Amino acid sequence: MSGSTTTNELAKHRGYTYRLTRRQFLVASSAAALAACGPAATPSGAPATTSAAATAGKPLKLGILLPFTKVYAELGNSMKRSADLYIKSKGGKFANRTVPAPIYEDEANDPQVGLQKTQKFIDQDQVDVMLGIVATPIAYAIRNVVDSAKLIFIETNAGGNALTRTTTDCKPACKSKYIFRSSFSSWQISNPIGEYLASKKGVKEAFTFVSDYGFGTESQADFTAGLTKGGGKVTGTLKAPLGNNDFLPFVTQLKAQPTKDIYSFFSGTDAIGYIKAWNQLGLSAAGYKMNGAGFLTEQDVLKEVKEQAVGAITSLFWAVTLDNPENKAFTDLYQKEYNLLPDVFAVQQWDGMRAVDEALQKLGGDTSDKDRFIRALEDTSFKSPRGDFAFDKDTHNPIQDMYIREVKVVGGQAVNVISDKIARVQDPGK
Amino acid sequence: MSPELAFLQALNGISFGALLFILAAGLSLIFGMMDVVNLAHGAFYMLGAYVALSVVRTTGSFWVALVAVPLALGALGLVVEPLLLRRLRGRHLDQVLITVGVALVITDLIRLKPDWGAEVRTLPPPDALAGSIAILGNDYPVYRLFVIAFGVTLALSLAALHRRSRAGALIRAGVDDAQMLSALGVDTDRLFAVTYATGAALAGLAGVVAAPVLGLQPGMDVEALVLSLIVVVVGGLGTLGGAQVGAALVGPADTFGKVFVPQFALFFIFAIMALVLLLRPSGLLGRIRVIR
Numbered sequence: 001m002s003g004s005t006t007t008n009e010l011a012k013h014r015g016y017t018y019r020l021t022r023r024q025f026l027v028a029s030s031a032a033a034l035a036a037c038g039p040a041a042t043p044s045g046a047p048a049t050t051s052a053a054a055t056a057g058k059p060l061k062l063g064i065l066l067p068f069t070k071v072y073a074e075l076g077n078s079m080k081r082s083a084d085l086y087i088k089s090k091g092g093k094f095a096n097r098t099v100p101a102p103i104y105e106d107e108a109n110d111p112q113v114g115l116q117k118t119q120k121f122i123d124q125d126q127v128d129v130m131l132g133i134v135a136t137p138i139a140y141a142i143r144n145v146v147d148s149a150k151l152i153f154i155e156t157n158a159g160g161n162a163l164t165r166t167t168t169d170c171k172p173a174c175k176s177k178y179i180f181r182s183s184f185s186s187w188q189i190s191n192p193i194g195e196y197l198a199s200k201k202g203v204k205e206a207f208t209f210v211s212d213y214g215f216g217t218e219s220q221a222d223f224t225a226g227l228t229k230g231g232g233k234v235t236g237t238l239k240a241p242l243g244n245n246d247f248l249p250f251v252t253q254l255k256a257q258p259t260k261d262i263y264s265f266f267s268g269t270d271a272i273g274y275i276k277a278w279n280q281l282g283l284s285a286a287g288y289k290m291n292g293a294g295f296l297t298e299q300d301v302l303k304e305v306k307e308q309a310v311g312a313i314t315s316l317f318w319a320v321t322l323d324n325p326e327n328k329a330f331t332d333l334y335q336k337e338y339n340l341l342p343d344v345f346a347v348q349q350w351d352g353m354r355a356v357d358e359a360l361q362k363l364g365g366d367t368s369d370k371d372r373f374i375r376a377l378e379d380t381s382f383k384s385p386r387g388d389f390a391f392d393k394d395t396h397n398p399i400q401d402m403y404i405r406e407v408k409v410v411g412g413q414a415v416n417v418i419s420d421k422i423a424r425v426q427d428p429g430k
Numbered sequence: 431m432s433p434e435l436a437f438l439q440a441l442n443g444i445s446f447g448a449l450l451f452i453l454a455a456g457l458s459l460i461f462g463m464m465d466v467v468n469l470a471h472g473a474f475y476m477l478g479a480y481v482a483l484s485v486v487r488t489t490g491s492f493w494v495a496l497v498a499v500p501l502a503l504g505a506l507g508l509v510v511e512p513l514l515l516r517r518l519r520g521r522h523l524d525q526v527l528i529t530v531g532v533a534l535v536i537t538d539l540i541r542l543k544p545d546w547g548a549e550v551r552t553l554p555p556p557d558a559l560a561g562s563i564a565i566l567g568n569d570y571p572v573y574r575l576f577v578i579a580f581g582v583t584l585a586l587s588l589a590a591l592h593r594r595s596r597a598g599a600l601i602r603a604g605v606d607d608a609q610m611l612s613a614l615g616v617d618t619d620r621l622f623a624v625t626y627a628t629g630a631a632l633a634g635l636a637g638v639v640a641a642p643v644l645g646l647q648p649g650m651d652v653e654a655l656v657l658s659l660i661v662v663v664v665g666g667l668g669t670l671g672g673a674q675v676g677a678a679l680v681g682p683a684d685t686f687g688k689v690f691v692p693q694f695a696l697f698f699i700f701a702i703m704a705l706v707l708l709l710r711p712s713g714l715l716g717r718i719r720v721i722r
Contacts, residue, residue, distance in 0.1 A: 071649050073541070073548035212693065240688070241696035245644055245653065248442045248574065249688040255568070256435050269550050269647050276552075280562055282569030304552040304645075 062102035063127035082346035095365035111141035136160035165429030182352035193315035194226025212239035247277035267295035447681020448581025456632030462668030472655030473533035478637025492556035503634030507627035666713030
């Protein structure tokens with residue numbers, strides 16, 4: 001490139017301040033911006049969230065960290081809609097605390113950004129409760145900061161097992177008494193379906209094909225353990241990179257191996273690409289069966305692939321078609337407000353908000369004593385749109401039913417139809 | 431690996447390579463002529479895909495989109511070049527920076543438009559190409575065969591234009607020495623504007639053709655830009671032949687990388703690029719350029 005001369009010029013002039021050119025200004029200001037992006041200088045020893053004064057009656061400050069840009073932006077939007085709707089449905093009040101609009105920050109699917117924004121919640125905003133986070137690496141990255149700041153954090157999506165388990169040297173993360181999870185662990189959506197397929201459906205052999213990152217690998221291992229426990233065995237594994245652009249090579253390989261039952265973990269664009277390639281190469285017609293963790297066929301995927309996903313069997317703790325009064329009320333309310341069907345991410349956020357609300361009712365709105373607040377959360381149990389919801393007191397992961405769902409066309413639309421239920425699934429973490 | 435499987439995977443690779451060529455052609459053209467790495471290329475591609483989505487939704491026809499989208503993007507290029515790039519002629523780094531600005535504005539506007547927005551979307555292939563046909567007793571998607579045919583046709587017609595037409599002669603002359611061309615009485619302002627518009631139109635065209643394969647989602651602009659850059663860097667910067675060779679190598683390499691070493695699939699093509707840069711820094715068909 002012929003930019004080398006200008007670069008040399010730039011290098012020559014750098015440091016001379018007799019005349020600030022635009023270019024130097026840009027260099028200087030971006031350096032300053034970079035410095036500002038570094039980890040906040042304040043150690044998180046004694047933030048004001050632990051104020052001794054009774055907090056009853058004061059407005060409840062919620063800090064919600066979600067992705068509003070990049071690939072998970074729509075998940076963030078969905079969860080924000082759900083959080084806003086919950087507050088609105090309670091008339092802006094949890095117990096005797098008014099709940100003003102939460103402080104939303106964008107984690108931009110980046111652990112460093114997530115960490116900075118969490119520090120901001122702690123030091124600058126001094127929030128009472130933090131919620132959110134879609135991607136597991138970000139949840140792992142902020143675990144220690146939240147723990148040492150004694151900030152109550154409700155994880156409303158990321159399912160990495162380690163966040164609610166005791167692990168060796170706390171790697172890559174471990175449970176914290178300040179962290180609760182209103183979503184799921186990857187074990188819960190991967191292991192029970194493995195055991196179910198082997199023991200109830202007579203699947204003796206399965207082949208796994210998952211997304212090649214922490215969560216996919218975890219899901220694959222948990223499924224394998226479940227299938228083995230039920231008396232089946234995994235004949236082989238294939239992994240595709242996260243954000244894979246072309247699924248044809250992988251699905252061609254799937255079709256070249258003899259095991260007919262395929263277990264997959266993909267979501268979003270990857271799931272769409274995979275299901276399309278599956279159809280184009282005619283795997284169903286060749287006798288192959290698609291199984292997976294529920295995100296493989298959630299609404300964001302189904303509305304794009306439609307009947308191409310018919311026959312896929314997945315497990316998840318919710319489906320929009322789930323028949324119970326709470327789910328009906330929730331989906332009606334959400335649909336009335338936004339003219340949209342809620343998705344599973346909205347349910348997770350809704351239950352996170354609900355848990356905070358229920359705990360505050362028990363405490364009479366007083367969040368000043370963190371240990372009492374934690375105990376109140378631990379004792380929280382309610383009827384959620386997903387069914388019975390309660391926290392595991394040891395790990396703070398939810399104990400919940402898993403539904404076995406099959407994609408069928410109902411009234412001209414491809415939907416997840418619930419065919420079976422595995423009751424009260426509890427993550428084996430301690 | 432059975433010969434039959436190898437053949438199917440080779441077909442996958444060629445089809446991906448054809449897609450890469452369509453993706454990279456516009457970037458290569460603009461760089462060759464104007465010495466500007468058009469970092470708005472990915473955003474033009476993304477805009478093309480979303481405009482195609484709207485066109486298909488309103489007219490119901492993929493083919494209308496295939497014609498209308500390149501025209502629309504070409505018009506955008508005709509505005510961007512005189513308005514922004516021309517003022518910075520000769521200041522290549524500044525020109526590259528302004529294309530980044532254009533990219534940021536376009537991608538944010540796409541995000542703000544409610545029916546485009548942040549959701550994952552797909553553009554279904556036209557009905558005539560939606561099915562599969564049997565190849566060696568295996569189903570194979572017709573659309574992928576269309577992509578191969580389209581890519582090859584585009585490569586041949588661009589090559590013919592480049593070598594045989596007056597516009598091609600001007601472009602070749604412009605690549606060699608734009609100042610001399612200007613001294614000979616050619617209106618280089620117009621030539622540059624048309625080149626930039628053609629590059630943008632090619633990016634839009636890529637958006638239409640690639641959308642049924644790669645889908646539409648936030649971040650697709652960066653993904654497309656990176657793939658295009660790899661192709662032109664491997665093949666040789668700024669020559670049409672370079673983009674062809676780059677795509678023909680990178681497509682199948684990516685596919686067979688996924689087959690043989692799936693755990694390295696994500697950076698396999700980056701490894702190829704690093705290797706080419708080590709052995710032939712100007713790309714496989716690249717020429718040593720005179721620094722002006």
